Amino acid sequence: MTKNYVAVDIGASSGRLMLSQLIDGKITLKEIHRFKNGFTFQEGHDHWDIDHLLKEIILGLAKLKEQGIDECILGIDTWAVDYCLVDAQGKLLAQPVAYRDARTNEAIKKFSENYSLDRLYTRTGIQLQPFNTLFQLFVEDRSLLDKADKLLLIPDYLGYQLTGKMVTEKTNASTTQLLNVHTKDWDEELLEYLHLSKSLFAPLVDAGTTLGALQLEKFGDYDLPKTQVINVASHDTASAIIGTPGQSTNWAYLSSGTWSLLGVESKVENISREAFLANYTNEWGAHNTIRFLKNIMGMWLIQEVAREDNYAHSYAELAQMASETPAFSQLVDVNEVAFLNPTSMTQTFQAYCQKTQQKVPTTLAEVARCVYDNLALCYAFELEQLMKLTQTQGKVDCLHIVGGGSNNAFLNQLTADVAQMKVMAGPGEATALGNIMMQMLNQGEFDSIQTARKVLANSFDYAIYLPQKNYDDVLVKYRELITKK
Template identity: 45%
Template sequence: MNKHYLAIDIGASSGRHILGTMIDGKMVLEEVYRFPNGMENRDGTLCWDLDGLFKEIIAGLKVCKELGKVPETMAIDTWGVDFVLLDENDEILGKTVGYRDHRTDGMDTEVYKIISQDDLYLRTGIQKQIFNTVYQLMAVKKNQPEDMAKAKSMLMIPDYFQYKLTGVKKMEYTNGTTGQLINPQTADWDYELIEMLGYNKEMFVPVSMPGEVVGEFSKEVQEEVGFNCTVVLPATHDTGSAVLAVPTNNDNALYISSGTWSLMGVERAQADCSLASMKANFTNEGGYDHRYRYLKNIMGLWMIQSVKKEFTEDLSFAEICERAGKEEIPSIVDCQDEVFLAPESMTQAVQNYCRQTGQQVPETVGEIGAVIYNSLAKCYGDTIEEIEGITGKKYETIYVVGGGANAGYLNELTAKYCQRKVSAGPTEATAIGNIIVQMLYDKVFKDLPEARECVGRSFDIVNYDKTGTVI
């Protein structure tokens, strides 16, 4: 009887329960449950509904039971940087604030009063993003000091959900690194930095690595879902899991994990915490087996997702791509500009940027889509030049994994702007990477290269030449 492994992949807009099974030497996926997600405005603060999300986690587990497909193991991955603080009774302190909230406005200045931006990068190797945990904690320290004082533990979002399932607290490494408080040499918290910043040292749970067991379902969860299961730590940061599913064992492979965010980079054995790397705005996020995901965060499909909601017509992403492909508007926006992080209207933000920079202002759905897709592809082209300049290596193929691998028009543009071959797929990279770690734990694969070879033969991959033509 085939074993099932459950990945619960929760993104910024939706979550899925996906079962992975090995059949005839190939990994087969089955989505058994899907649910919506998004930040909610609670009294002027953008928050996550963690109680609601946990109910959805439980609901999806019940579906597995109803289908007669009880998983051997399971694991949860989510986005990075966000966290909860728990008191002595393990109750959440304060609001469950999301990374797009403006509470971190000005908090970089507060941090740099204590440690310079250069020194912070030298210590952590993490790219400055105003929503990083280091700045969010400064906001708590400044505005809710009583919460920080009462905190007995801090858990990143997936760690919190896995604690709710098992009663065991683990702080997983790959997600922890996104916060800009972990030392890349020791792969542990930089406790000296934490004390310098005046954060409550007691609340930092020891760091654990992907592949470690969290625990079994608690008695209460077992009774509710009707079975027991071993919870394993995946790379709980969704990009950390997605990179595991890049279908090549070339050590010099360049990838784009394409979704709400586009994460473009390479895997490296050592972190590059140099000032040159910092000025190029690259980050050294933790990866599986102590690898480093040397990458740049690019705004990504968030821009298209946002304008899609604003169009009066109910269009699919495929229809937006089709219309965009017929346009010849030359305007380009800087996808990295903070005006696109959380605007009230993404359409207006794109139009205003074009207007202020003296470019043609997009008006139609097709024009707006074309500007965004071309701007993303141009940013990819600029980024690959920066990566090659820093690493001293040339990359012939860009591996696009994640939901954006389905965006054929964007893949064509990426090939043209980057003048590289593009290999697109698998689309469910995050869930696949999550399941890979579970299967490695269960010795289905002897090592990661064997797992990646399996990914390459199990899922559809579309290849483009430098002209954007499918080959």
């Protein structure tokens, strides 16, 4: 009997339910339900509407039942670091604050006044980002924390609402910067520094374990399929890496979405001084792997440019316009905090160029070109850093670009040219597929992630980009820009 697998994949701007089956040795994928997501500014902070997300999951399951599917298996992945606080009765105390909220802008600086950032890295292996859960909790409303019985990360809270069971899935938990890389448990020294108890957190569980059955009686107003919920790799990046069809010995990945995550899959953490200074992170992956990677600002930059243009042009049109505009007229460090959540992304790029006495991009095409050029430069630079840190210089033979950004042929080719490396693009739905693959592993469809990846590679088409131009002179200047900071 063919089983029905459902990936609930929720990002910062949208979410969807994707149906998958394993038929004739190939993985199928079909969108069932799509919905919008986003944060709104309320009572002084940017908040997510978690109740809206739960309702949309239920609506998606109802659609599935309408299509004649009576039973399914389901997994949830979302973005990382954000959380819900619930009281002893399991009631939500407040809508979760979004990681782009300004409350943590000075958190790292204040935290480090009494705690060494070097020590923090050697204990957790997680890169410094002002929005990490650690820093969010450092500035959290103390009165709210005092009322809280449990802290649940976003996918764990949604899983709790569906099944009534509270857990903390490890791949996502590692992004909190509160897990100790040596003990593989919550870091009690950090919890003490934050004046928090370990009891605030639900038990840690591995990706691939069973959470429980959907509480059909709780959602009695809907006709829903009988659903078994699995703890997949609930951090969307962790799922995306599982859904990367890497087959060679030495490959790197670029999970390209709102954020760009560039790294390698490893069996051991790297908490060296060099890794700390380069701001690389050691997030936990499924099956005891480490995602050694760098967070890069990503497609958020062009998404905001498009939004400010009232979406008058598609992303494909923006890429085409950029391709017809002179290349590398500006060098920009896209990872500067100014680009995290500006009032206007376009004006922020213009202000940066004006401040650094460069040609100011004025047209939409010039701004788009500036975005794409500097993303490609950042990818190439960080690939160099990655290979130095992992001692794989000259050995990495392919960069797998997955996620929504893998559909951007212009940026893919530009990346291949600047990095002078083969780029393999796809699948665009790597996150949903990684989610599905963990469910299939739970159900015994595959004996290992490696086997699952081979099936994945044979189930979808991919685009190959080989270097066509050489931009070494520009990359030299970009290195100088970044390294002198």
